[in-house]
Amino acid sequence: MKKELIKDNYYEAINGDWLETAEIPADQPQMSAFLELHLDIEKLLMDLAAKWSKDQTGLNKNLLKFVKLHEMTKDFETRDKLGSTPLQPIIERIKALKSLKDFEKNAKEMLLDGISTPFGYYVMQDFMNSNNQVLYFGATDLFLPDTSYYQDPATKEQLMGLFKMTTSQILQLYGLDPEKANEILEKAIAFDELLVPVTKSSVERADYVKMYNPMDKDEVISKTTTFNLMKLAESLVGVEVDKLIVTNPDFINKFDEIINEENFELIKSWMLVSNITSFSSLLTEPLRVASGAFMRALSGVAEPQAQGKFAFYQAYDRLSQVVGLYYGETYFGPEAKKDVENMVNEVINVYKERLEKNTWLNKDTKAKAILKLNKISVQIGYPEELPQYFDKYEVGSYEEGSNLVLESIKWSRLLTQDNYSKYNKEPNRNLWQMPASMVNAYYSPTNNQIVFPAAILQEPYYSVNQSRSANYGGIGAVIAHEISHAFDNNGAQFDEFGSLNNWWTEEDLKTFKEKSKKMIELFDGVETGNGPCNGELTVSENIADSGGIRSALEASKKDKNHNYEEFFTNWARVWRMKASPQFLQLLLTVDVHGPAVLRANMQLSNLPEFQDFYKLTEEDKMYLAKDKMVEIW
Ligand SMILES: [Zn+2]
The missing domain is CATH 1.10.1380.10 (Neutral endopeptidase , domain2)
Known part of the structure; x- marks a missing residue:
């Protein structure tokens, strides 16, 4: 830790050593806590894929499809021989x-x-x-x-x-x-x-x-x-x-x-x-390398992915939910599921208390917000079911006269027909939008549902080996972040059933919009070294981060062993990120998430407890006058 930086750049204080030593992989535009975890899972899954290609004992029908498709994607000899035909x-x-x-x-x-x-x-x-x-x-x-x-x-x-x-x-x-x-x-x-x-x-x-x-x-x-x-x-x-x-x-x-x-x-x-x-x-090796050249140049990636990795992803991307389900069932036990479930319930309860104590909403809006919170459905680890099209998918092989373009067409027909067949029908709310093996989480406004795939439920976000305060600063804040999306500038327009429906009183909506505007102003134009943050582009995520850290901290404070330092340290740790300047500039233009350094620092500056704990004064760069702080949730 770089102690001398704590009051001026907390992100750098916590992550300085990591930032100096972390290496950006040649086929990536960045390195981050997310990506470190992702790369561990990638290695695990690629090793599994290699094992499965030799021994398919015990694999279910859909995993066998992954294995069969992978045989095709990695056969570059045949790909090169077929050329562009x-x-x-x-x-x-x-x-x-x-x-x-x-x-x-x-x-x-x-x-x-x-x-x-x-x-x-x-x-x-x-x-x-x-x-x-x-x-x-x-x-x-x-x-x-x-x-x-x-x-x-x-x-x-x-x-x-x-x-x-x-x-x-x-x-x-x-x-x-x-x-x-x-x-x-x-x-x-x-x-x-x-x-x-x-x-x-x-x-x-x-x-x-x-x-x-x-x-x-x-x-x-x-x-x-x-x-x-x-x-x-x-x-x-x-x-x-x-x-x-x-x-x-x-x-x-x-x-x-x-x-x-x-x-x-x-x-x-x-x-x-x-x-x-x-x-x-x-198609061929030269074509697959050339096909990624523009994005690599745009995001400052040094090299294309190695052939083996590329071929793995060509099969995995299509069947990621199938492989993800295996990953979730195998590596994320019922014990961890129970533990995270408890944590989610705790955070929801704290959220409820905070809504009850909220000073800027009137009684009616408050009741509606609590109703919406109570109706949020929670999914943890891996989904109960997968889309049916996986069962219908039949993978071919070169021997049977197929090739990757024909496989792509077959897959596309399956997906599009499945999609169009849903017209005018009820949705299946059990289906997930990401595989269990993805290091991420999301809130679905139309389902009023939060989803935490198994992959994110690991260190540094969550571990039975780290303190509860650290877990609250990690996964606790992620949980509360996703809940807060139900009440961000977009999510707040949907009701408890996931339909667009204005449940706000006119007065409260006006206050909410003013507060959202203040959140825009807090981030807008702040320099990050590669260009300024766009406050409007990132407002929904910043509202979610702000609600996330506040609620997670409150939940942590209820724990008898609560420790501020462990909470703040892990919050800053999960945002560590190193990237090419091109990639950072691209993100500043297109990403609704703010730059990592600001997600870490600005949210802490905006937190009274952080200021008090580290006794910040006007001299310190992390200082933000309390009357300038923006609190929404
Ligand atoms: Zn978000």
């Missing part, structure tokens, strides 16, 4: 399109097969009635990660130059001559350019309730005369559709100006570029 049929299908009308006729099959198209549909819970699922409609992403990159000419030129260079290399490896590659690329970029004004920025996306824009069938039809979106929607879900939830109204309002016959050559070129780049990772 597996992708040929998809490219021929795109090349054969003569007009927008032609595309309209083929769009259904293309969407089912997972071919990139400029727009698409997805069935999800209805924000207004979370017991039903409806059809959302949206446009594709841009080539660069955020609209802001298109606004500054110098940044745009630099990044687009990088995109062109890396993408041209993929197109040439695929077999196009440089001139043809360049021609297609220029047209694709021209189409991308048309989408920029109608694409939401990361900041706009962070306000995720605004992606809910129901539009009646008639209105969609009147706004989109060049392409029959409703007919396509109905053919996908197999029944009549009365409305679409438009995630970005700007796109549909300008639809005819962008998607039309005159622009069809641009659209077609965009589809060629998008599909060649996205499917390349399934």
Whole structure:
């Protein structure tokens, strides 16, 4: 520990030694507490995969599918021998399109097969009635990660130059001559350019309730005369559709100006570029290396993943829930589950007490908030069931005439058909959005549910070998963070059943919005060495961190062995992170989570107990006047 820094930079004081010695792996943009844990699990799973490839005794049906797919992904000899031919049929299908009308006729099959198209549909819970699922409609992403990159000419030129260079290399490896590659690329970029004004920025996306824009069938039809979106929607879900939830109204309002016959050559070129780049990772060694070059350059990653690791992930990413379930059942026992369950209940109880003692909410809003808290469902370790499509998945092999592109199409059809079949049906709230082997946790606003996968329930977040205060500073704060998402600027708009429903009195909502604004101001513009923090982009996460640390600390204080130092130390420890400057800049632009150093330091500066415990004064950089502190939950 660097004791001399405690009052000026607590993050550095606790993590200074780690920051000096930690090494960023060559195939990663960063190193962090999250990633250290992730790498341990990765090693464990890769060793298991190697063992399973020799001996499949005792593996269940779905794990055998993982093993079989892994056999294909790691056989680079065959991949290299096949060259780019597996992708040929998809490219021929795109090349054969003569007009927008032609595309309209083929769009259904293309969407089912997972071919990139400029727009698409997805069935999800209805924000207004979370017991039903409806059809959302949206446009594709841009080539660069955020609209802001298109606004500054110098940044745009630099990044687009990088995109062109890396993408041209993929197109040439695929077999196009440089001139043809360049021609297609220029047209694709021209189409991308048309989408920029109608694409939401990361900041706009962070306000995720605004992606809910129901539009009646008639209105969609009147706004989109060049392409029959409703007919396509109905053919996908197999029944009549009365409305679409438009995630970005700007796109549909300008639809005819962008998607039309005159622009069809641009659209077609965009589809060629998008599909060649996205499917390349399934082809030869040079193509899979080239396919990641743009993202590596953008995030400052030195080297591509080694072949073996890459092949592992190509199988794992598809069956991660299956492998994750095995991981959870095998390495996360009922004892740990019970222990974490108790901790979650404790934190929920403290949260309730804090809501009861809350001084800025009136009685009615308080009662509704407590009702919502009481209804939060908690999932720990691993899910009770997996999506049924895993049971239906049949993996092929090279011997049977399959290849990775065919496997990808088969998988995509399974997923998309499963998704479209949910239209107008009740959701299954037992299904998880991440595997049990993922070092993460989440709150689902439409299910009013918190989920803690087994992978995060380990040191430094949680361990039976560390003090309870340390556990509260780690997993306790994570638990309370996820609960706080139920009451952040987005989550607070959903009720106890997960539907959009304003349960606030007008006065309390006004106060909440003022407090949220103060949270924005607290973080906005704070320098981190690689650029300033964007307060608006990160507000929901900062509200959740703030509620998280306060509630976890209160829970810790109730323990007879409570120790402030152990609590604060572990809080700072879990945020340790070292990354390339490029990656940190990228995160500042697109990530709704604030920079790690601020998540650690600013939340502590904003905490009266921290100030009192370390006797901070105005001289200290960690000091924040108590009347400037922002407390929401
Ligand atoms: Zn969060």
